[in-house]
Amino acid sequence: MHSVPLVYYFELLAIQEAEMEVDSRPSVHRVHFQESLDTFGHDSGILVQPLNDVLINAHLGFIQINHRYEVRFQFDCPPHLGSLSVRTQDPPNLNLRVVELKPVVSTGLKYEVVLELLAYKEKILREQLVLQSCNNPLLTLTLVLNARVLGKGKGTPFLKTGIHCIGVEMEEESDLSDWQGFD
Template sequence: MATAKKSCAKTGGVRFSEDHHHPHHHAAGVSSHVHFEEKLHDSVVMVMPEEDGNFMVKVGFLKTQHKYEIIFTLPEVPALGKNVCPAPVPNPHLRITNLTPQPDGGLRVTCEYMAHQEGVLCEEMLLLSETNEDVCVKVKVHARVMDRHHGTPMLLEGVRCIGVELEYDSEQSDWQGFD
């Protein structure tokens, strides 16, 4: 039974032709247009629907010990309805502060995210329908978090720093100081 389910998991995928990347198909001007769009695409928070109806939100590079406000819009999920609320599942690093239905049926999500450790982090939040208790949508916030001493990342559109945690107590630090 598990193998049958596994083989079905990949069906329904969409493949896009990559002819525009083929060296023989470059027309004058097309190349720069494609690169411009890719650059534009990389500067905003990306919301990607997953096959199971949930969403992955890529928020780019952040710094440890910094708190960020992240704003993004999810496409319409008809099953959720208009009245949506965050699930009462405590997550110490990710908290929804506002949900606003959009005129096109989408949902504008505002959340606070505490980048608590270095690495590629994925925090989850659940959105619930207030009218149908069986419906919930999982939103995974995916961030690449760098050490607070390694420079300042260029934040994506939709992400802004709203606070910095204080340094740890110096007695707990393993820093040896300058020679």
């Protein structure tokens, strides 16, 4: 059995303490992640998935009930459609309004759309927007917006890039608005 003299052990401890930086502030524990392992930023944008030439899915992520959002994203336009315009709906959709639809200047095959969306129900919200070709109104492209809507008291969602909360709607059912009648 080989034993190290106790004197060497204490000298080693003294050297290690001298090499350590002494900080008089109270210790604060923080978690640090390597930036190379950070994948958070890769999923922070709206996911736009063309399913075919006439249907595009846009996944908005989590939003909150009774909140009104501005949603802005770009999508590729199939070449056979040419210029696009918004097809009017009858009756109009009160929960989804097109603020702007414009071609991206760098290429005529990509469009940017700005929408105003109201999260009017909990769980899964699916809204459709139909665009039509300016050359032939029978040719259409449907944008399907998908979102997971958190109910009241279920937390505050982290909004994806391109989504901004622009207002909160008053709740229809409230204890303050219920008339109790005469006593």
